[in-house]
Amino acid sequence: MKKFIPAIMLLVLVVVLSACGSNKANNTNTASGTVTYQSESGPVEIPANPKRIVALAYAPNMISMGANIVGVDQWTNMSPLFNEKLKGVEVVSDEDLEKIIELDPDLIVVGTESKNVAKLSEIAPTVTFTWGKLDYLNQQLEIGKILGKEKEAQTWVDDFKSRAAAIGDEIKAKIGEDATVSVIETDAKSFYVFGDHWARGTEVLYQAMGLKMPEKVAKDAQGPGYYTLSQELLSDYAGDYIVLSRSSANDNAFMNTDTWKNIPAVKNKHVIEIDTEASSYSDPTTLESLLAIFKEGFLK
Template identity: 55%
Template sequence: MKKLWMPCLLILVLILSACGGKTAETSKDDKKTDESKTITYQSENGPVEVPANPKRVIVLSSFAGNVMSLGVNMVGVDSWSKANPRFDKLKNVEEVTDDNLEKIIELNPDLIIGLSNTKNVDKLKEIAPTVTFTYGKLDYLTQHLEIGKLLNKQKEAQQWVKNFKAEAKAAGEEIKEKIGENATVSVVENFDKQLYVFGDHWARGTEILYQEMKLNMPEKVKEMALKPGYYAISPEVLSDYAGDYVIFSKNADGDTSFQGTETYKNMPAVKNNHVFEANAKEFYFNDPITLEYQLDFFKKSFLNK
């Protein structure tokens, strides 16, 4: 029996070894195939073949938060995103510009995302598939859906949009009930020595306040800032643009001396403690990470939640 058993055992071991080697080999090939898969994304400039599962994305402007929220790895981002305190996950990601092509080559990206005014686009396309968007051409939620399509994460993007709209609407109804249907809200930001007021589509939480919550914009802001998105004003006329409530997107390193003037102190919103200050660096964008923070900020500010 032993003479019969030992050869059979040896044959069985050889068969299992061969099968195991084949499985490992197949798995390796499948992985390689998966990483080399591509999809065709219909960009505003035509079809672009991009990785189906990008691993080394460079974002040259505006959309780092969108990419991050979808769980896609980035190896390079713009300076504004890098400076955002909310984007702590970018701590070890390289800062890049569209001028520094050598740096971009070193990072070996498999996808580059930028804006329509990004420099050196033709040269960037030689480094990796490059897709650009015109800022403001799409509304802020459609923009996220498009980035979801680009990254092959459309379902995740759609689910986020659905949840966010529902949460923002519910919060808006509570806020309206508390401050009144006719109360006005304005968004102001200081940059260097200039003040700006914003319409309903230039980030700083404006999309949430005006598009989702349907809160009222002061008439003067509507007249000057609604269509272009923002409007520069002097501190002397701020009271003409200030609503019953003011969201102040504050650059601490900019000129804030106007807050010490009697003109500012006598504004109804100031007297009533209806000025809510936010860190401008956290408020610049309208990606999912920033939007969730802004929504939370509004809940706390208006509703003490």
């Protein structure tokens, strides 16, 4: 009997250790330093801590978490918020296969709309994301997973939501709970008004802060994300406050027209300007920058 008890304990220990080892193998390969990421297109074995990333999508999200980017898309490269961090980084597209091979990436991130996903996957483990499938916070959590920084991503998400909500409460206390805000952008040819999930600070204003958009904006822009309109219709979509996204490189002569000057929000100096190139993403760096701009713009 005394010999039987240790034998049973040994058997239980072996079973437990085997189960733990099997469970770990399904997620992490300690020998090769890889993990299995459950992407929307299926499981992908990726580096546990990727060191050389070609980011053809969601580069700002990765840069915000300190990822080492060796190849980046042209649009991210245009944002002044990332100029310093992208010095010396090769600008590539999903068609620059030879360039990407030369960069020797250990991870590639690209949109599902790419026609070269299969070819990219032959170069390095490739993770695809469908733009807009996840909201801006859950997207950041997924980026955290592929970088091995899920806890850091969750910490930022929780903190940002708390701070943005508090600032939103301050703003609503000042401008009124029913005051409306429109986000309008111009590219010198057309004007656009946005719903609550199309960058330009819309996630901050409407989702995180809980500010209201005009009914007409909600009707026409909320579903598709944005709505194109003529200069003559700007006043119909303007809220009590306007966040104006514009590029200094474009012709902004419209700001000198009576159509613009006669909009009540413009008359009341309720216009907050943001740089289009610096507000086209919804990553932590961009969102933190916009949060600071909105806090000053509404509460000053």
